[in-house]
Amino acid sequence: MPEARVTSADSLSLPELAALFNEGFSDYLVPMRLSEDHFADHVRNNDIDLSCSQVVVEDEPVAFALVALRGEDAWIGGMGTVPAQRRRGLGERALVASMEETSDRGTSSVWLEVIDRNEPAIGLYEKLGFELLRDLIVWSLVPPDDPPPPSQEVEVEQARLWIAEHRQSREPWQRTDAALRHMHGLRALTVESGAAVIYRSAGDTTIALQIGATDEEAAADALLAAASGASALRLSNAPAGEPASRALERLGAEQVAWQHEMRLAL
Ligand SMILES: CC(C)(COP(=O)(O)OP(=O)(O)OC[C@H]1O[C@@H](n2cnc3c(N)ncnc32)[C@H](O)[C@@H]1OP(=O)(O)O)[C@@H](O)C(=O)NCCC(=O)NCCS
Known part of the structure; x- marks a missing residue:
């Protein structure tokens, strides 16, 4: 067995890292294959720090843990071990090494x-x-094919402020204000029933990024207005039980995945 060494992710090229990412996720529970461009977007939008992120290398790179940094917070932006090398302690080694790096930089x-x-x-x-x-x-x-609820297109900053006042809990990492600042093509709208949504288009899909709503009905109006003309609307990592999730459930949306949000205090 070749000796395993740990190295920072920035010692690999972006295409090499994207290939390792895709191999680690090749048998994942949901399809997860990123083109090199999408992998680069993932790194940029989420503030993944490649000098902090660590890779385990034997003859080839075999395990990785990508870590993002924002102030005192860090976030694991994907980790994996190539299928043939699982259960040898390599994933744990990559993750622990990444967390040690973040700890040295003041992460709490x-x-x-x-x-x-x-x-x-x-x-x-x-x-x-x-x-x-x-x-x-x-x-x-x-x-649905029904006419969308009346809505008003507004400046993204106006919607952002409204949402900041009305959100019930912290945004998950990929949809925070810090993430949105990296993104292009953002649009926003409000509905009279009391909701604002920030979203963007990806092909014929609407990606909802932030939503604030006084109640479930208002959330449904805003999401339907944002989805108008699109073939699908996607909202990732909406807190269970909050107005947006309740609205989507009522509208018959599919639950693509349930995720646990976890935290470790360093
Ligand atoms: C999750 C993953 C990274 C684990 O990598 P790995 O290198 O096989 O894990 P390790 O050998 O370092 O195992 C460390 C610990 O993880 C847990 N673990 C790993 N595989 C496990 C399994 N199949 N069942 C239960 N626990 C498991 C155990 O606690 C293990 O400690 P132990 O060996 O003392 O029991 C790997 O299964 C993987 O790449 N999965 C696909 C991608 C993925 O799911 N990434 C995480 C996205 S959030």
């Missing part, structure tokens, strides 16, 4: 999301002391 909390059926990963996170905070749902809605 490490956050992550994990699909609730992902027993190997949950086992690893619990072993390292991560604790469950809340459940998040990935939603996909095929909008």
Whole structure:
């Protein structure tokens, strides 16, 4: 068996890292294959720090843990071990090495999301002391053919301020204001019933990014207005039980995945 060494992710090229990412996720519970461009977007939008993120290399790179940094918070932006090398302690080694790097930079909390059926990963996170905070749902809605509720397009900043005043809990990492600042093509609208949504288009899909609503009905109006003309609307990691999730459930949206949000205090 070749000796395993740990190195920072920035010692690999972006295409090499994207290939390792895709191999680690090749048998994942949901399809997860990123083109090199999408992998680069993932790194940029989520503030993944490749000098902090660590890779385990034998003859080839075999395990990785990507870690993002924002102030005192860190977030695991994907980790994996290539299928043929699992259960040899390599995933744990990559993750622990990444967290040691973040700790040296003053991080106080490490956050992550994990699909609730992902027993190997949950086992690893619990072993390292991560604790469950809340459940998040990935939603996909095929909008009805009915006319959309009346809405008003507004400046993104106006919607952002309204949402900041009305949100019930912290945004998950990929939809925070810091993430949105990296994104292009953002649009926003409000509905009279009392909701604002920030979203963007990806092909013929509407990606809802932030939503604030006084209640479930208002959330439904805003999501239907944003989805108008699209073939689908997607909202990732909406907190279970909050107005957006209740609205999507009522509208018959599909639950693509349930995720546990977990945190480790360093
Ligand atoms: C999750 C994953 C990274 C674990 O990598 P790995 O290198 O096989 O894990 P390790 O050998 O370092 O195991 C460390 C700990 O994880 C847990 N674990 C790993 N595989 C497990 C399994 N199949 N069942 C239960 N627990 C498991 C155990 O607690 C283990 O500690 P132990 O060996 O003392 O029992 C790997 O299964 C993987 O790449 N999965 C696909 C991608 C993925 O799900 N990534 C996480 C997304 S959130």
